[in-house]
Amino acid sequence: MKKRPKVLILTAAYGNGHMQVANVLKEQFIQHDTADVIVSSIYAESYPTLTPISESIYLKSFTTVGKPIYSLCYHGIEKVYDKKVAKWFVNLGLKRVAYLVETEQPDVIINTFPVLAVPEFLRRTRKSIPTVSVITDYCLHKTWVSPEINRYFVATESVKEAVCQFGTPPSHIKVSGIPIRSSFEQSVPLPSLTEKYGLNPHQKRILIMAGAFGVLKSISKICETLLKENDCQLVVLCGKNDKLIAELKSLAARFPDRLLVFGYVDRIDEWFRLASFMITKPGGITLTEAISIGLPVILYKPTPGQEKGNALFFERENGAFIAQKLNDIYNFSSYLLKNHQVLEDMSRSIHSIHHKQAAQTIVEDTLDIVYHQQHSLSRSMSY
Secondary structure: OOOOOEEEEEEOOOOOHHHHHHHHHHHHHHHHOOOEEEEEEHHHHHOOOHHHHHHHHHHHOOOOOHHHHHHHHHHHHHHHOOOHHHHHHHOOOHHHHHHHHHHHOOOEEEEOOOOOHHHHHHHHHOOOOOEEEEOOOOOOOHHHOOOOOOEEEEOOHHHHHHHHOOOOOHHHEEEOOOOOOHHHHOOOOHHHHHHHHOOOOOOOEEEEEOOOOOOOOOHHHHHHHHHHHOOOEEEEEOOOOHHHHHHHHHHHOOOOOOEEEEOOOOOHHHHHHHOOEEEEOOOHHHHHHHHHHOOOEEEEOOOOOHHHHHHHHHHHOOOEEEEOOHHHHHHHHHHHHHOHHHHHHHHHHHHOOOOOOHHHHHHHHHHHHHHHHHHHHHHHHHO
C-alpha cells in the first residue's frame, strides 16, 4: 500500500501571483485526496517584521522612481548569483526551510517562488527530497535554476529552452502551463453572463485591472478619456483599493451604465469573458487567466524584469500591445474597438498558448515523482 505523501509548498507574497499558484495547487491536491499539503510563505514566516517592508519596497517598483532600482536588483542578482557576494541572499529563509523539513518531514517540496535556500539546504544536508519548481512567468530568471531541482513546470517551450541553456536535461522540464483558478477552466455560455449582469450583448467592453494595490496609475484619467473618445463600456476592478473605488464611483455618475466599478469580485473570470480586451500590468498569472479565455491585452508600462519579459512574449505571440504612454492606451484601445477582425485574430493567437488543467498536470506528475522515490527506497531496503 502506498504511503500517503506530504507535500510542502513554498511561496512568497511579492505580488499576488506566487501565493495564488500555491493555493491553486493546494486545492488541486485536496481534490485529488491522495496527499497532505502544507503551504509556507517562507519569507513572511522567517522575517515577520522585515517582510512587510520588503513587500512595500516591491510595490514601489511600479513607480517611476522604483523601476530603475528594481531593474538593477533583478538583473544584478543574475550577475552575482554564482559569486560569494550573493551568499547572504541564498541563506535567506534557510533556517525556516530546515525547521519545516525537520518538523513536517515532506516527501516533496514545490517552489512557486525561487527560494534559493531550498537547493542550498539540500546541498548542505545531502537530503534526498524530490523538489520541483513551478515557474510563474513567460520568461526565465536564473535564480529558478539549480541542479538540486528534480523537475521544472513551465509555461511555454521558449521557457523550457531557456532552462535547458543552463544545462538542465529536457526530460526534467515539463511544459504544463501555469496553474490558475478552476473557474477559468470552466465553460460558461456568454449569453447567460450578459443576462446575469444586465449588459448589452452587442456593446464593446474594456476591462481595466486596477489591482489590489492600485499599481496601474492614472485610472480616472484613462477612464474619462476612453469614455469620451469611444463608444464602449468600461469595467474597472479595483481589488481592495477603497480610495480608488470612491474616486471612480464619482466619475461613474457622469457616465451612467458606461462605467462599472467594482472592488473585490468572486467570479473575476466572468468579467474576463465579458470583455472585448483588457488593460493591465503584465503579471504572469493575470496573463495566464487571459489566455485561458482568449482575451487580448494592452500591457501598460512593464516594469524591467519579468514584467517586461512577459510583455515582449505576448507581443511576439500577437496577443498584446505594449503601451509605454497614456496616449498609447488611447490609440490602441480605439484601434481595437474599431477593428473586430484584429480582436478575433488576437484572441485566437493568445488562446493558442493555453495549456488546460495545468494544476492537475503538475499535481499528478509530482505524485508520480514521489511514488517513484518511495518505490526506489522500498526496493533498496529490501536488499
